[in-house]
Amino acid sequence: MAAQGGRNSAGRTGATEPAAAPAPGLQGRRILFGVTGSIAAFKAAGWVRCLANEEARVTVVMTRAAEQFISRLTFGALSGNRVHGDMFASDPEGIMAHITLSREADCVLIAPATAQTIARLAHGLADDLLSAAVLAADIPVVLCPAMNTNMLHHPATRDNLDRLREIGYTVIAPASGSLACGEVGAGRMPEWDLVRETLLALFADQDLAGRRILITAGPTREPLDPVRYLSNRSSGRMGYALARTARRRGAGVTLVAGPVNLPDPPGVRVVRVTTAVEMRDTVRTLAEGMDIIVGAAAVADFRPRTCQERKIKKRGAVTSIELERNPDIMAELGRNRRPGLLLVGFAAESHDHEQEGRRKLEEKNLDLVVVNDILGSRTGFDVETNQVTLLTARDRRRLPLLSKEATADRIWDRVVELATP
Ligand code: PMT
Numbered sequence: 095m096a097a098q099g100g101r102n103s104a105g106r107t108g109a110t111e112p113a114a115a116p117a118p119g120l121q122g123r124r125i126l127f128g129v130t131g132s133i134a135a136f137k138a139a140g141w142v143r144c145l146a147n148e149e150a151r152v153t154v155v156m157t158r159a160a161e162q163f164i165s166r167l168t169f170g171a172l173s174g175n176r177v178h179g180d181m182f183a184s185d186p187e188g189i190m191a192h193i194t195l196s197r198e199a200d201c202v203l204i205a206p207a208t209a210q211t212i213a214r215l216a217h218g219l220a221d222d223l224l225s226a227a228v229l230a231a232d233i234p235v236v237l238c239p240a241m242n243t244n245m246l247h248h249p250a251t252r253d254n255l256d257r258l259r260e261i262g263y264t265v266i267a268p269a270s271g272s273l274a275c276g277e278v279g280a281g282r283m284p285e286w287d288l289v290r291e292t293l294l295a296l297f298a299d300q301d302l303a304g305r306r307i308l309i310t311a312g313p314t315r316e317p318l319d320p321v322r323y324l325s326n327r328s329s330g331r332m333g334y335a336l337a338r339t340a341r342r343r344g345a346g347v348t349l350v351a352g353p354v355n356l357p358d359p360p361g362v363r364v365v366r367v368t369t370a371v372e373m374r375d376t377v378r379t380l381a382e383g384m385d386i387i388v389g390a391a392a393v394a395d396f397r398p399r400t401c402q403e404r405k406i407k408k409r410g411a412v413t414s415i416e417l418e419r420n421p422d423i424m425a426e427l428g429r430n431r432r433p434g435l436l437l438v439g440f441a442a443e444s445h446d447h448e449q450e451g452r453r454k455l456e457e458k459n460l461d462l463v464v465v466n467d468i469l470g471s472r473t474g475f476d477v478e479t480n481q482v483t484l485l486t487a488r489d490r491r492r493l494p495l496l497s498k499e500a501t502a503d504r505i506w507d508r509v510v511e512l513a514t515p
Contacts (some may be wrong), residue, residue, distance in 0.1 A: 098469060100406055103449065106389075107152075107407070111135065113426065116174060116219065118289070119148050119150055119294070120145060120148045120149075120150040120293060120294065120297075120360070121149040121150065121242050122149065122150070122151065122201050122263065123150045123151070123201070123293070124150070124151045124153070124157075124196055124199045124200045124201075125145055125150050125151070125152050125153070125199065125200070125201060125202075125203055125231075125293070126155065126196060126197060126198075126199035126201070126202045126203070126227065126231075127141075127142060127145070127152050127153065127155070127169075127173070127202075127203050127204075127205070128154075128155050128156075128157075128202060128203070128204035128205075128207075128211075128224045128227075128228070129152045129154060129155070129156045129157070129159055129160045129169065129204075129206070129207060130159060130204065130207055130208045130210070130445065131155045131159020131160045131161075131162055131163060131208055131210070132163065132208050132240050132241065132495075133163060133280070133342075134205075134206040134240040134274070134283045135160050135163040135164045135206060135498070136164055137164070137205075137206070137283045138157055138164075138169075138205050138206065138317065138401045139168050139169065139172055139287065140174050140286070142154060142169055142172045143172045143203060143287055144286055144290070145173075145450075146172060146173055148449060149296070149407045150279070151175075151348075151463055152173040152201045152415070153170040153175050153176075153178065153195065153198070153199065153231050154166075154170075154173055154175070154178070155172065155173075155178045155179065155195065155221075155223055155227060155383070156169065156177060156178070156224075157179070157211065157222055157224050158179070158222065158324070159208070159210070160179075161179065163176045166179065166470060168273040168313060171309055173453030175292075175418040176291060178191050178195065178223055178475060179223060180223065181221075181223045181226065182298075182515065186331045187439075189359045190192040191223060191227070192220070192223055192226035192227045192230055193227075193230050195223075195227045195229035195341040196227050196233055196446070198499060199231075199233060199236045199334075200233060200234075201230055201233050201235070201236060201293065201296055201297075202227070202231055202233060202234070202235045202236065203238070203289070204224070204228075204235070204236070204238065205235045205238035205240070205283060205289065206238060206239070206240035206241075207237040207238055207239045207240065208239075208240070208241055208269070209239075209245045209246075209248075209250075209251050209254075210222065210238060211359070212237065212251060212254045212255060212258065213250070213251075213254050214230055215229075215237075215254075215263075216255075216258055218255075218366045219241065219269060222343045228413045232244045234262075234263075234264065235258075235262075235263040236263070236264045236265075236266065236289070236292055236293065236296070237258065237262070237263055237264070237265050237266065238266050238283055238284060238289060238343045239251075239255065239265065239266075239268050239281075240268055240275060240281060240282060240283045241268075241281050242275050242277065242281055243273065243277055243278075243279030243280055243281045244277075245485045246268060246279075246281045246458035247280075250403070253489045256397035264287060264290075264292060264296070265441075266281055266284050266285065266289060266292055267280075267284070268280050268281050268283070268340060269282040269283065269284050269285065270282065270335065276323050276326050276402050276490055278418075278510045282455065285360075286358040287360055288361075289336065289378075291341070291342065291359070291360045292360075294342050295341070295342045295343075295344075298342045298343050298344075298452075299343060300343060301344070301502040301506075301510045302340055302342035302343040302345035302506060302509075302510065303343070303345070304344070304345075304515070305340075305344075305345045305346070305385045305386055306346045306348075306383055306385050306388045307340050307346070307347050307384065307385065307387075307388065307439070308339070308343045308348045308349075308350065308377065308381065308384045308385075308386070308387045308388070309333050309334020309336050309337050309347065309348070309349050309350070309378065309390060310327075310333060310345075310349075310350045310351075310352075310353040310373060310388070310389050310390060310423065311332070311334055311337070311349055311350070311351045311352070311354035311390050311391050312328050312329070312330035312333060312391055312392070312461055313325045313326045313327070313328040313330075313352045313353065313354075313391070313392050313394070314352045314367070314368065314370040314372075314391065314393050314420075315352065315353055315368050315369060315394075315396060316369055316370065316391075316394045316396070316420070317368075317369070317398070318396035318398045318401060318415065319402040319403075319404065319405050320402075320403070320404070320405055320406055320478065321404045322406070324394060324396070324397065324398065324415075325353075325394065326392045326394065326475070327329065327392075327476045328354075328391065328392035328475055328476070329354060329355075329356070329475065329476040330351055330354030330356050330471050331438070331476075331478065331498050332357075332390045332466075332480060332498050332501070332502070333349065333351065333388075333390035333391060334349070334351075334354070334359055334474065335498040335499045335501070335502040336388055336390055336498075336502040336505065336506075337349045337359045338362070338499065338502070339499055339502040339503050340357040340502075340506060341359060341360070341361045341362050343387075343506060346482055347359075347361070347362045347363065347448060348362070348363045348364075348365065348380055348479075349362050349363065349364045349365070349374050350365050350367060350373055350377055350380070350391070351365070351366055351367070352373065352391055352392075353366075353367065353368060356502060365380070369394075369395050369397065370393045370397065370420035370423070371397075371420065371421065373391060373423060374420075374421045374423045374426070376387050377423055378484055380397055381427060381435075384435065385434070385435065385436065385494070385513075386433065386435075386436045386509060386513070387424075387427060387436075387437055387438070387514070388438040388505075389424040389437075389438070389439045389440060389462065390425060390440050391423075392442060392475070393420065393422075393423060394420055395419065395420055395422075396416075396417040396418065396419060396420060397416045397417065397420050398415050398417060398418040399420060400416070400514060404469050409490075410460065422436060422458070424437065424439045425457065425459075428458040428459030428460055429459065431459065436461050436462075436466065436503070436509065436512060436513055437458075437459070437460045437461050437462075438460065438461065438462045438463075438509060439454060439455070439458055439460045439462075439463050439464070439465070440463070440464045440465075440466065440513075441463050441464070441465045442452045442466060443465055443466070443467060443468065444467070444468055444469050447465050447483065448465060448466060448485065448490065450465070450472070451465035451483065451485045452485055454511040455485055455486070455487065461486065461512055462484060462485070462486050462505075462508060462509065463484075463485045464484055464485075464505055465482060465483045465485060466483045467486075472495060473495070477498055478496055478499075479496060479498065480495075480496065480497075480501045481493065481494065481495040481501075482501055482505075483497070484504075484505065484508050486512065502506055
């Protein structure tokens with residue numbers, strides 16, 4: 095990747111390009127959403143809205159205590175579905191609700207989960223509709239405990255949570271911060287992004303479980319003076335999408351990221367670097383323990399030979415910048431590879447895409463090269479979508495225009511094939 099990036103793609107019109115297939119998500123998933131009596135119940139309303147926006151099918155069950163904090167009407171309006179709460183509802187739909195609700199769902203999410211509800215579930219009680227429905231459920235159960243820190247750390251609650259983990263329920267650790275009771279500590283509802291990733295992982299094949307994967311992402315910055323640098327337009331989205339999807343599929347993921355403006359993917363170890371040399375040194379140190387390394391970063395091929403200690407003055411005589419080559423991280427890995435390590439590179443191309451991709455596959459000794467067009471208005475740098483061709487020594491597969499997450503999933507499908515003897 096040349097320093098300063100490729101040509102801006104804005105000149106091309108996207109009018110003739112096909113619509114991108116939707117990102118893999120929670121669309122169509124049936125979520126039985128339990129809400130219990132905590133001040134954090136108002137956050138659950140926002141989550142129900144997020145799920146509905148994503149076209150998940152949400153059915154809310156509220157405990158009596160939850161109704162002290164927020165009304166059924168809110169959840170009914172946000173989910174578009176009847177809200178359940180009565181164990182002994184006499185209408186035909188309500189009588190067997192404790193059995194039918196979980197039969198008609200793909201997973202149970204309880205948020206917020208109070209100490210009271212956690213205790214009920216840990217002891218197999220079925221004295222309200224939510225606990226009875228969970229007892230009758232043969233589907234994954236996810237809990238988001240939210241309560242005062244002392245209640246959370248009380249041995250009784252800790253034992254109850256341990257018991258629920260033993261049963262196989264997923265307990266998402268509460269976040270720390272200031273709590274509604276005025277104290278500071280653990281007990282807050284987690285971020286929605288983490289909960290969403292947990293749900294997506296439940297529905298994903300765990301075909302990367304046990305694999306240790308390192309992914310590079312984003313641009314590098316090569317400093318000229320304290321305020322200026324050479325870089326390129328990589329946003330990091332492709333590498334971050336690879337990290338999120340690999341994590342969902344069970345991998346242990348480390349992301350070595352250049353300067354990007356993206357939130358850390360939940361459950362992924364993120365190591366931040368700035369320059370190509372820092373990225374190379376970090377990758378070299380971490381490579382030892384990896385099964386798969388993916389180079390999605392747009393590493394600057396060159397850096398200024400010197401970085402001025404002081405800001406270069408425009409009145410000064412600088413009219414050219416002397417450059418020197420940066421290390422090629424993927425090529426170094428390819429030269430020194432140990433048996434069993436799978437190497438995936440990207441090729442950012444503006445012309446002769448496949449020919450150039452194949453050259454990089456061979457020259458860098460890679461197993462797979464993902465070729466993307468950097469001149470398309472919806473492919474390559476700094477856009478949400480990509481259209482790539484997957485090249486191996488044996489074959490080529492052209493993918494359609496997809497979101498970067500969907501592209502990442504298709505890349506992992508191919509990696510799983512290559513990694514399976
Ligand atoms: O970040 P986004 O905005 O989402 O954009 C995604 C992307 C276009 C940056 C990404 O999909 C991509 O193509 N990344 C590789 C860009 C690139 O540097 O391509 P290249 O053809 O110059 O390099 C080939 C391979 O060698 C890449 O795997 C690259 O990471 C690696 N490389 C390159 C140079 C270098 N000095 N060291 C390297 O390891």
